[in-house]
Amino acid sequence: MAKPGWNPQRSGEFAGFMRAYQDMVFSTAARIVANDAQAEDIAQEVFLKAFENFSHLSASPTAGGWLKTVATNLSLNHASRYRKRWRFFSEMRAADAEDDTPDVEFAAPETLLADLDLESRRGLIEQALQKLPDHQRLPLVLYHFEEMPYEEIAAKLSVSLAKVKVDIHRARAALAKALGRSELSSAALQS
Numbered sequence: 001m002a003k004p005g006w007n008p009q010r011s012g013e014f015a016g017f018m019r020a021y022q023d024m025v026f027s028t029a030a031r032i033v034a035n036d037a038q039a040e041d042i043a044q045e046v047f048l049k050a051f052e053n054f055s056h057l058s059a060s061p062t063a064g065g066w067l068k069t070v071a072t073n074l075s076l077n078h079a080s081r082y083r084k085r086w087r088f089f090s091e092m093r094a095a096d097a098e099d100d101t102p103d104v105e106f107a108a109p110e111t112l113l114a115d116l117d118l119e120s121r122r123g124l125i126e127q128a129l130q131k132l133p134d135h136q137r138l139p140l141v142l143y144h145f146e147e148m149p150y151e152e153i154a155a156k157l158s159v160s161l162a163k164v165k166v167d168i169h170r171a172r173a174a175l176a177k178a179l180g181r182s183e184l185s186s187a188a189l190q191s
Contacts, residue, residue, distance in 0.1 A: 010054070013054075013058060014050075014051060014054055014058075017050070017054070017057070017058065017063070018047055018050070021063070021064060021067050022043065022047075024064065024067065024068060024071075025043045025046050025047070025067050025068070025071045026039055026040065026043045028068055028071040028072055028075065028145070028146070029042040029043055029046075029071050029074070029075045030126070031126075031129060031137075031141040031145055032072065032075035032076065032078075032079060032137075032138060032141050032142070033075050033078055033079060034129065034130040034132075034134070034137055035130075038078060039075075042071065042074045042075055042078060043071065045074055046067060046070050046071045046074060049070055050063075050066075050067060050070075053066075068146075072142075072146055076138075076156055076157075079134060079138055080157075124179060125175075125179065128175050128178040128179050129141065129175065131178060132171055132174055132175065135167055136167050136168075136170055136171035136174060137171060138157060139153050139157065139164045139167045139168045139171065140167075140168050140171035140172065140175070142156070143168055150164050150165060150168075
């Protein structure tokens with residue numbers, strides 16, 4: 001027996017809507033939480049919210065932006081559950097910053113991995129991002145992938161503007177270092 005208000009045609013429309021946006025929603029969550037299983041759970045929650053609002057979203061030209069915002073906010077909420085823990089470790093490392101200072105400047109992935117195809121590059125970047133500690137990955141993803149300004153990132157993560165800038169700088173350096181190692185290992189495999 002069908003639920004009251006449930007329309008099989010509307011259900012098919014929603015399935016198509018979901019297929020159109022599932023990769024974007026999942027990749028947004030995965031970049032922030034760095035865990036595919038958690039990103040799947042977040043994506044599922046995003047689409048539950050979308051289903052509840054489908055009457056408005058189905059005709060909206062800004063549906064993709066709405067989904068990305070919801071995915072970002074739910075992912076940040078998930079990450080905030082662990083914020084005290086990563087802030088503690090981040091502050092401990094700041095005390096001996098000389099030892100933690102990156103010795104590699106950031107190089108854009110396109111130039112660092114120029115001889116790899118696009119799909120291989122994306123895979124290596126995603127792997128390198130997942131290895132970054134939360135306090136570096138979160139601001140880097142929010143800045144570069146979600147295009148948030150520093151001030152908004154600081155407000156969302158409840159940290160200082162200076163900490164956001166330092167963490168993004170260190171994340172870029174760590175990412176470049178990890179991608180440099182990936183490029184060397186992929187070059188060795190091609191030889």
